[in-house]
Amino acid sequence: MFDPTDLYRLSEDVPELTDPVLLYHFDGFVDAGGAGRLALGHLLAELEHRVIATFDVDRLLDYRSRRPIMTFDTDRWTGVEVPEIALRLAHDSTGAPFLLLTGPEPDREWELFAAALGELATRLGVGRLVTAHGIPMAVPHTRPLGVTAHASRPELITGRTSAFGKVQVPGSVAALIEFRLGEAGHDALGYAVHVPHYLAQAEYPTAALTALEEVTRGTGLVFPLEGLRASAEQTTSEIAEQIEASEELSTAIAGLEQQYDAFAAGAARENLIAEPAEMPTGDELAAQFEAFLAEREERRND
Known part of the structure; x- marks a missing residue:
């Protein structure tokens, strides 16, 4: 041993x-x-x-x-x-x-x-x-x-x-x-x-x-936590800009909000771990965010 x-x-x-x-x-x-x-x-x-x-x-x-x-x-x-x-x-x-x-x-x-x-x-x-x-x-x-x-x-x-x-x-x-x-x-x-x-x-x-x-x-x-909080606020602001520029993203996020609020109120039967069929998948949403995140990284590097 x-x-x-x-x-x-x-x-x-x-x-x-x-x-x-x-x-x-x-x-x-x-x-x-x-x-x-x-x-x-x-x-x-x-x-x-x-x-x-x-x-x-x-x-x-x-x-x-x-x-x-x-x-x-x-x-x-x-x-x-x-x-x-x-x-x-x-x-x-x-x-x-x-x-x-x-x-x-x-x-x-x-x-x-x-x-x-x-x-x-x-x-x-x-x-x-x-x-x-x-x-x-x-x-x-x-x-x-x-x-x-x-x-x-x-x-x-x-x-x-x-x-x-x-x-x-x-x-x-x-x-x-x-x-x-x-x-x-x-x-x-x-x-x-x-x-x-x-x-x-x-x-x-x-x-x-x-x-x-x-x-x-x-x-x-x-x-x-001041620096981390500032980074979080900046990232949230940049994500909001991306969502506002896309009707599809705005609709998807609104759907997630409704699902979340219903779950929090105890009215939903779905588990938040699983994604309901009518909601966009993680891959579908992530694909749209990938381009946004890549552009953001390029701007930071420049």
Whole structure:
């Protein structure tokens, strides 16, 4: 049996921490609108932080499935972008310390990785592990984004309702961490932000903003959100311009709004996870938004 502690290296100068929150997100699993990636990326950009532990990516990643970028200059190799799964120590807007774990989702040794994180969480006295990501839903962007909360103990999300019953879905390392560490007695919870299905492939800052607001409600951590809120407002404004210029889009969004409002009022029998036949599909709406998003990116680059 392999020793889970062999899978990571912890710095020697880690300060004493009291029940810190550990936020984590891994690139590679479903993350509609880039909700989790943008949320933690925003924190890394806004807050001072330092790496206190790294994981052995040679054991965890399959380089042939996602090859690292290397630089060739004239007649020799001059660099390589080595992927990293790293745990960082940061402080929120009030000075409270917390931990951030980011990187690509491991391709193998999931159970050992979860066990290693459990060992690390115990070693650092972590009080709560929290993750967030986006899932595509048949909802309009003109309404508040819903959130499905889940946790290792029901008490952690008391008062929440869910749009789901009992379902079976492809697993992820993030979900396995919550499950296994919950079995081991750790408190772990997550937030799945409901992202409009026609924006699932785009970067949607509103989803990241919603995710961080949920983390604040669930942990008490306070984050600087002004920049992210400004990005969300700009994106919403640009989407509104695109919709106003298209009668077909305007009609489709109005239909989603009616469906959403009926569901919220308890009058609809449809589950928002599934798309009714009379509504445009996610692909149909997304196809029209792709051109708009591409044009927006070109304008930004110019």
